[in-house]
Structure formats: C-alpha cells, structure tokens
Amino acid sequence: MNRFIIIIYCLFFIGESSAQTITGNFSSIALQKIRLEGFSGLKTYVVSSSTTDEKGNFTLSYSKSDYGVGYLISSDNKPLFIILSGEDIVITGEALSVPETTKVNKGQENLYFEQYAKEHPKREQALSAWGYLEKIYTLDSLFTSQKIPSQAIQEEKHRIKKEDVAFLSSLPNDSYVKWFLPTRKLVSSVSTVAQYRPEEIPETIDAFRKLDYTDNRLYKSGLFKDTIENHFWLLENSGKSLDNVFEEMKLSIDAMMPKLATNEKIFNEVTDYLFDLLEKYSLFQASEYLALKVLNEGSCTINNDLANQLETYRAMKKGNTAPEMFFDKSNFVNPTYTFAKLSDLKSKYTVVVFGASWCPKCNEELPEIAKLYDKWKLKGVEVVFVALEEDKKSFMDYAKVFPFPSYSDNKKWDSKIVKDYYVFSTPTIFLLDNKREIILRPNSVKQMDAWVDWYLK
Template sequence: MKNKIQFLIILLLLNIGIYSQSIVFSINNTNSKTASLYSLSGERLSFIDSITASSTGQFSFTNENLHTGFYRLSFDKHKAITFLNDGNDIEITADADNIAESLQSVNSKSNKLYYEFVNLNKDYKTKSELLQLILSRYPKNDDYYDLTKQKLNELQYDYLKFVNGKSQKDPESFIARYIKSSQLPVVSNDLQTEEQLEYLKKHSLDNVNFNDDELINTDCFTNKSIEYLTYFRNPQLPLALLEKEFEKAVDTLLTKASVNIFVYQHVADYLVDGFKKFGFDNVVDYIIENYVVKDDLCLDEQTENSLQNRINQSKLLSIGSKAPNIILPDEKGNEVNLANIKSNRILLIFYASWCPHCKDLLPAIHKLYKEKKSFEVVAVSLDEKKEDWIKFISDNKLDWINISDLKGWESKAGQDYYIYATPTMFMLDSELNIISKPMNLEELKKE
C-alpha cells in the first residue's frame, strides 16, 4: 500500500509582517521522497528548487521571489501538477494514479476556477467539434439537424456564460484575465464551413489581451498561437505554399503581439522555436528577417544560440550589403577569386553533394543557367571528401565555377556567410553587393 504523502511548500511572496503564503499539496499513492518546483512560461519550464521529504512526509521551503503565474510541481519522475500562484494560500489534493480526475483545490478559489476552466475547455472543444461535424453531414430539412443545432447553441451559450461571468466578476484578478484571453472562439453555426474558417482567421484573437505581459508566465499566448496557426494549416498544399499560409498567420500574431515588447519577444521566440522543430525553415527565416532583425528582438538565449547564424546572416548579409570575398581552389586546384569574376550578376550558391535538396536544385539551376545565360554561377561545396565533390560535379555536368576547401561546415567561406543550411543562395552584382537572396528555384527564375 503506497503511502499518502503530503507535499507542503511554504513560499514567502510578501515580506509583510509575519505573513507567509502557504502552498500545500496532498497527494495519495506516491512514494516520492523528493519533489521539484518549476515556473512555467509558454511551453518552457524553469527549475526553481527541489524539496526533500521530512520525517513526517512533508515537503517545505520558503521563497520570497516567486512571481504571479503558473507553476508545476513534479514528482514520481513523469508526474506533475500545474497550479496558479497569485499570492494567496493554496491547498491542492490529488491522487498520483489519476491526477486529472482527482485534482481538487481545497481553499484556493483561483486554482479551483482554473481547473474548472481547463475541464470546461476540453469538454466544450470535444462536444462542439462533434456537433459541428454532425451539422456538416446532415441535410438541413432533417429533424435531427434542428436538434443538433439546438444542442450546439445551448453548449455555446453555457460556455460563454461561464467565461463572461467569471472574467467579469473580478476583471483585474489574474485568473479572470487568464480566462478572458484564453477562452476558445465561439462561431455562429449559421455560417458555412468556409465562412467559419474565415471568421476564425479574422476574429479568434479578439479577446486576447496581448498587452498583458503577466500572462507570459502562463500557457495563454502559446496556446492561442498554435490554435491560430491551425486555421492556416492545409495538408493538401505543397510545402512552399503551406509556408506562405503560415507567414500570413505569423504576420497577424506578431503584429498583435507588438503592442507589448515582452509579449512580442515571447510570441516570436515560441514561433521561431516551433517552426524550427517542424522543419519550416522558410518561415523561420521570414520571422527572423521581418521581425527579429528588423525590430531587434531579444529571443530566449537557448533559441538565439541555436539560430545565431540565421540571425547574423539576415542582419549582416542583408540585401544591399557588401558580400565577403571568397578565395578558394576549383576542382583542378586553381585559385578562384570571387572579386575577380567579370559578370554583372553572380549567383553564389552553397551546397553539398550529400544534401537531398541540393541534388534536385542544382541540376535545375544548371538548366536555367544554360537557358538564360544572364548570370555567372559560383558553387561553393561544403563537402569534405574530394571524390564526392568531383563525382557530383561530373554526374550533373556542372560546367560553371566550382570551388571548395573541403572543410565542410568549418569552411571559411561558409562561416563568413553564416551558412546554417544547404542550399543557400546569394545573387551578387559586379561589385559583390547582395542583390537578392533567392530561397528556391521559382524566386531565382524571377531574377
């Protein structure tokens, strides 16, 4: 029989008199001897402290510096409880074997309201999507259609009654502000499917207060961002067009978030990190060039470090700037000086023989090169083995200027141009000024 362990966390948030905030977790069916406390910001957790059980099975510590926001108590390796801290005493009970169903707030009205809201959102989302699906399949003259529509109207009415009632009762409270900004959008079921989608694109962010930077310490802005992006997701679109759709969503999100610099940076960081994880590189570059660099945003250190070459390339090698000179040997060992190439336009392309996209793109560029004859090509290989480089040139009959120092990512040319991915292209004029940075063949064709 597992012991019942009471997690007692005493946090000193107000240094007034002898008052100390008490946060207590009573958790059944756990043998944990330690628990860890984290603060939450979007999807990121920051470790605060660990607590060791006392002889009575209590976990306690004091801290005067905890901000208002969401926190997470972690125990039993992969189990956790998220709670809201607004400076008031908190007592929460749960069963470790079934946290979601057993979670209760004993004396914290804010946390009780938070858990009610979380459960209501899940219930509303599931039921409303099911009812909308039924309405889309049934003929309008069917009795069941009218019944379903009535049920959906009732569901929407009850949801809005809860949200409006709780957010308006004490509108300045942290939980009320969270509920108002985090509420799910409610769309009239009189609209057709396409009309509903357009409505969501235009109005689903209407209730989000992007000027409330305290909500950074919750999941509000990240949840609303991912929710908004789903309205632009279309699996039937090719990658290039899908990325263009996401760029539209990004414009709306970051324009709205720009009213508050802290929220702006928070949302930009989340979007960059998310699109990077899912391989939408063009969207990442779009955000960096049009928002991060343009407005000099400070991203999270972890995100910024992983994207430093991207940021530097966008900032230091922007259109109109002078490109670094390159002096490297060609495939025959002859030295090539980029500055000495006589051409009004030079396409500088960084690639590697092992790069899947390069295997498709370079032959296509070569065909365009032969057809247009309006620019010279200098292809810088990031290969490390000469035989791989030479074979790629031979197989694809690349009779343009091929150069490499065979140092891979450590290539000086690659570092001077802050290359973070292949292929990467720069169109230069005769003075090595950057004219454009084509992202793909279609953009290159417009040159």
C-alpha cells in the same frame, strides 16, 4: 545588539509570511522527490522541492513572484498543473499522474479551475457533436427541410456557449483563473476549430491578435509558446491560398509588434522564437517580413545573435545585388575550377551554396546538387560551393567528389565571404543572375530544381 537581532527577526518573519504553501497528500508517491516548477515565458524554473514522507505528505512553498501557473511533478515525470495565485493550497489524491483522483481541499482559484476542468471538455464535445449534426441538417437534402430540428440544434449550441460564458462571468474580476481559462480555451481549441468549426476561424484569429505578450499573466501561464505556435498554425491551416496565408501572417505580425515594442526582453524572446518557427516550417515570406519588421523597430535593441540572423533578410533579399566574392585560387579544391572573383563566371545564373562537412543537412543536399549539376549546367546555371571549414585537408577530402567549383578559406564563420552574405546557418543557397542580382533564396535543392524546370524550359 538586541535591537539589531529584533530587526533581523522582523525581516525574516516578513519574508516568511509573504510565502504561500502547497500542502498535499498523494498516497502512491511516498518517500519520493517532488518539486514545484513555474513558467517564465518560454522557459520553466524550479520554485521549490521536497521529499514526501512515508504517507505521501509534502509541503512546498511559492512567492508572489511565481504568480501564474505552475506544476507539481514527482519521479514519474507526469505533471499536475496548479494555479499559483497567492493563496495557500491543500490538495489530495492517489498520484499526480492521475488527475481524476485529485481533489482541491483549499485554494479558491484552484477550486474554480478544478470545476471548469471537469465541465468544459464535456461542453466542447457536445458543441462539436451539435456542429456535426448542424452540417447534416444544413447541407444534406434528406434533412434540409427539417427546420425544427435545425433550429433546436442552434438553440442548444447557443445554450452551451452561454453556460460557459456564465461560469467565467461569475468569477471575481481579479481572479487569475478568469483570465487564464478563456486564454487556454483559445489555444487548445485551434485544431478543433480548423477541422470542425471553420466558421469560427476569423474570430479565433482575431482573438490571437488581441493577445498582449507583455502581460505577465500570459508570460507566467505556460501558454506563452503555445499561443505563438497555435496562432500561426491556424493561419497556415485556415484553408486559404498560400499567398493569402502570408498576407494574414503579416497582419498578425503587425498586430503583435506595438505592445511587444514596449518590453525589450519579451520582444527579443518572442521574435526570436517566432522567426525560428517560421523558418522551420519553410514559411519564408513571413519570416522575411518579420525580420524586416524587427530590424526597423527603433524602440528596442535586438540581441546580437538575432540581429545577425535577421540582417540577412534586409541585406540579401530578392532584388538586391549580392556582394562580389574574391577568391584565393589556392583555396579551390580543384585547380581546373579557379577564378579570382565571382563576376569572372560567364554563366547566365549562379547558384551559391554555403555548407560544410559537419552539417547533416548539407550532406543530404550537396550530393543531390552534384546529381543535378550537368542538367543545370546545360541550362546556363553554374554552382559555386563555399565551405565553412577550419581544416584544409578535411575540406579537400570532403569536396573533391563534387563536379562544381568548391572553395574554402578555412575560416568557418569568420570568413569574409560568409560575413558579407550574412550566412547564419547551413545550408544557405542563393540564386544570382549574371549581374549578381538575387533572383531566389531557395530553401532546398528541390525548390531550386523546380525553378530550373519551370523558368529554363
């Protein structure tokens, strides 16, 4: 029995000794809840929590599995970021929301971080200022003859960059901060590079392409989402034509895939988020390319929801023949507009719109289509509205005002037509010719109307 107790005690002691502590004193947050949160890819989680005493003292703990970046947050919900690098940390200050009053008393990694956080913004400001002056001395005829100031500007820019590199080089090779700071600099510099230092765009894009999303340091850094967003934002705002932007996005997707394919969980997490991001900003050529790339990646299993969402781009891409639609005539809202199958329509083109009364965007787009219907009809374009409804009366009440054929089998997402067309969101629009070849996948009524005006003059 005593031996058993000793074993349990030892296990408990080992477990306790593997935890690190964050001890702090912040005078203005006395008797408040305080918690430590960590990052896990696109999500955050609570590492530990406590309540400060009457003097604002607290102690929180974290383990080796929390290695990365975390943040302390109290009742004002303004976080103080901190490096969780496997060391005990002691910090003091007035409030977590006033970082300029914060001082790191113990924890070498956080001391490195604190020093760089104070010095680096000043270097960046100076670089932007020198860059502005350099343009004046290079492009303005009043100053281009002044070679000495121009050379001095270049030398000072070089010196500032060298100083930044020297600080990072001085850190130990196994330092988390040594990896984190250049990565954070890359992510945070995007808008400045695009606006003030466009000559650095190719180098910055190349740095993004070299990132490894399966690196646990990135996964736990709090930069995971920002690296995806800022990478593709910079591509979109690189000053190139839209066609070239899409080509660059394809190159970036290609660069990301080999390492992502080695980690199924992160592969799904990144591709799901990136696909939604590209769709959100109407970058459909890039989202289609990503979809096909993901679906053709044989080394990873795709989450079912994501797979269904992406499959529409393989099965329903431009140039493919859309599936035939078969209709129960009793499910049309207006008996005047009934037909047994889609191919019965004799129009040169057909716009198929998938939508629903419960879809806010549909309630904007469908009335617009109704306004344009007569114009489109005169140019040989028919419209068929397929509604994802469950209740027949609700559908009838909703669709009876539309001048175009409207249909619902009241099976919502389980409708065979909906499944055949791989519809995963509403509204979804397809433009078909009289042989059901997919001519266009408009992302809005405005785009569809522009096509009519341009191609059917």
